Amino acid sequence: MEPIKISIHKIVDLVLRTGDIDNRFRDAAPMYLGAAIHRKIQKESGDNYNKEVSLKLETQIDDIPVIIRGRADGIINEPHGTVIIDEIKTTTLPLDYIYGQHKQHLGQGKCYAYMYLQTLVNPPEVITVQLTYFQLETEEIRRHTWDFTADELTAFFLDLLQKYGLWLRLEREWKIARDESIRQLSFPFPAYRIGQREMAAQVYRCIAAGQKLYACAPTGIGKTLSSLFPSIKAMGEGKTAPLFYLTAKTVTRTVAEEAIRLMADRGLRFKSITLRAKEKICINDKCICNVSNCTNARGHYDRVNDAVWDMITNNDLITPAETESYAKKHQVCPHEMALDAALWCDLVVGDYNHAFHPDAYLRRFFNDEPKDYVFLIDEAHNLADRVRDMYTATLRKSALGKIKSNLKDKDSLSSKLRKNLRLIEKYLSDMRKEHDEKRSHVSRELDMVFLAFVKMTGEAAGEWLAAKNSHELHDDILGLHFEISKFIMIAEMYDEKFTSLIEIYGRDVAVTLFCLDPSKIIAGGLSRARSSILFSATLIPLPYYREILGGNSDDFMLSLPSPFDPSRLQLISHYGISAKYKDRESSYMPIAQTIHETIASKKGNYLVFFPSYEYMQIVYELYCSRYPGVETLLQRSEMSEAEREDFLARFDRDNPSTLVGFTVLGGIFSEGIDLKGDRLIGSIIIGVGIPKISLRSDLIRDYFNNYNGQGYDYAYVFPGMNKVLQAAGRVIRTETDSGVVVLIDSRYITAEYRRLFPAHWSHMKMVKGSVLDVIRT
DSSP states (O other): OOOEEEEHHHHHHHHSOOSOOOTTSOOOOOHHHHHHHHHHHHHTTOTTEEEEEEEEEEEEETTEEEEEEEEEEEEEEOTTSOEEEEEEEEESSOHHHHHTTHHHHHHHHHHHHHHHHTTOSSOOSEEEEEEEEEETTTOOEEEEEEEEEHHHHHHHHHHHHHHHHHHHHHHHHHHHHHHHHHHHOOOSSSSOOTTHHHHHHHHHHHHHHTOEEEEEOOTTSOHHHHHHHHHHHHHHTTSOSOEEEEESSHHHHHHHHHHHHHHHTTTOOOOEEEOOOHHHHOSSSSOOOSTTTOTTTTTHHHHHHHHHHHHHHHOSEEOHHHHHHHHHHHTOOHHHHHHHHHTTOSEEEEETHHHHOTTTSOHHHHTSSOOOOEEEESSGGGHHHHHHHHTOEEEEHHHHHHHHHHOOOOSHHHHHHHHHHHHHHHHHHHHHHHHTTTSEEEESSOOHHHHHHHHHHHHHHHHHHHHOTTOTTHHHHHHHHHHHHHHHHHHHTOOTTEEEEEEEETTEEEEEEEESOOHHHHHHHHTTSSEEEEEETTOOSHHHHHHHTTOOTTSEEEEOOOOSOGGGEEEEEETTSOOSGGGHHHHHHHHHHHHHHHHHTSOSEEEEEESSHHHHHHHHHHHHHHOTTSEEEEOOSSOOHHHHHHHHHTOOTTOSSOEEEEEETTSTTSSSOOOOGGGOOEEEEESOOOOOOOHHHHHHHHHHHHHHSOHHIIIIIHHHHHHHHHHHTTSOOSTTOOEEEEEEOGGGGSHHHHTTSOGGGTTOEEESSOSHHHHHO
């Protein structure tokens, strides 16, 4: 039997954890800075200090052969024979607080001590374990030591392995059953759709070779199954560790669940878990994770192992509903329990955040030794903008000033925080005066003076939070501390792919560190996996998406044809109307008339997509006054989840009369909705989707102009055309659907835009006048 490889970190974190959840203390120490401090302490610890000592122990847990690995930060061999195992922890938390969690840190050190003793021919009778804590903001160092005999360490280590052995046996027996079911699993349909076999084969080959794939796979191919089925087959052959199916929207996650359920109905044994954001699965109205605000936070870590065991041994397909049920049963945090359960699952279905967000990525997976993970990234056209937002940080003078004004306490910690807030506020006021006439200022250089003020304020806020757990301003200052921590984190990684903005809003001023190019960050996130498969129906043009999504010329691209009969989709480009901003006033009436000509051809449900709310509102009012007998719906800029559902529910296949929904291109109804059959028979798209001209888009344009000469395409044309493709893709969802798509804008006839049409648009008809006769033919 092949030995199972386990890290000491994983064993200790599972078996020795105890106590409460408490978000009042948040360690903001970046990994790279912690590593630098480790090296500094190690270098200053003398010639007897052996740093980063790798330890390995081959043993058995019950009858299961294992290889246990770890790396001691330091082993000190004193001249008189004393041996010290040094475990270093860097933190931004108060040292008194972090020492209260020392049980796990000490347990890790004791494991290294035991493993080191096994390497010695003449081991000492007593070995010392030392915990070295370094506070990053104050640079204070504290050391604590404990002496243990070999017998004490042996008893501790064997007890630890016995407790972990229950989980190890569960994992081993599950994998045997799972892999046997995978070997027996066949494709869950009688035949592949057009393009589906090709995509599945390419996914398998890339996973086996440890490569990336960028796939443009039109609607109808079955992208979810085409990625999951070969990935599961590769897992059964030992080519991958757990899979991560990452999406931008909740609705896409349910599609992944349905695919697993479909294969499970055909004999697959496979554990999957769907993660939800903490705020959405929290049992409380406000997500405040500490014992003062959440009953489940107290003693969570004393109960969570039983909760996870109960859930994973009684469920294979774990949805958020199951997670909530078991969390309620065991009185634990559902979010934290789900993250723990994910470690014992074969598939984790979640958000892009779980692999890419600087705070929310799954450290319990990705901070350990690299494993053969596979990322399946759905709707990948959304990823660049999402990551750009994740790595953009803003601090506003008004927000800082509000906290300063409300903080009236006279104690030293409050005075220190107020003083630092005052320094930042004054500095921002001086910025506003300096740049008032410009309204905005751009700098490629990081303002190191401002950053120094921000760091001092972050330190003062951290000290205040540690001492003021029950203060009425605690949540406000905690939020400020999070924003400052993010700002500092991005400042530390600031390079040519970022820029600094100073933006003035009346008396207010904001400083933003803006991510221009997320490709390097995305590439770093993808490096956490052995292989990544990025797919969407609208990765057009593919070379652009491969570049912006962290790929390079060695990574594979795949473009597949639509599986649907092209005769079922009428495609019309009306180039006789200009929707350019300068021509909009003269376009209102022709657009209203073209909408009515389109819907007059056949009774049914239609969506009309506009480039802005203002444009939509004007045409909507004009249309309603001119054609009062038509039933219409209008998207509002702010709609609740219930209002969105009501809007879509109106698109019933049995509507007695025609329904026209007026919506915004790139909005909540232009992608991610699935109105099959007669629920939607037509889309009318006004304009080419170009984002509104803005400072930030112009900065992206200028950056890529300098980088590759394609700035306007990267900032405006490609993102805009993606919105158009997504909106057009709402019409044909299955092989039996039929409908019409009308594009209205003079730019669609140009080579610049025709080059971006997908291959299955080759039958598009160009019209300058009325569309009615073309539709009827």
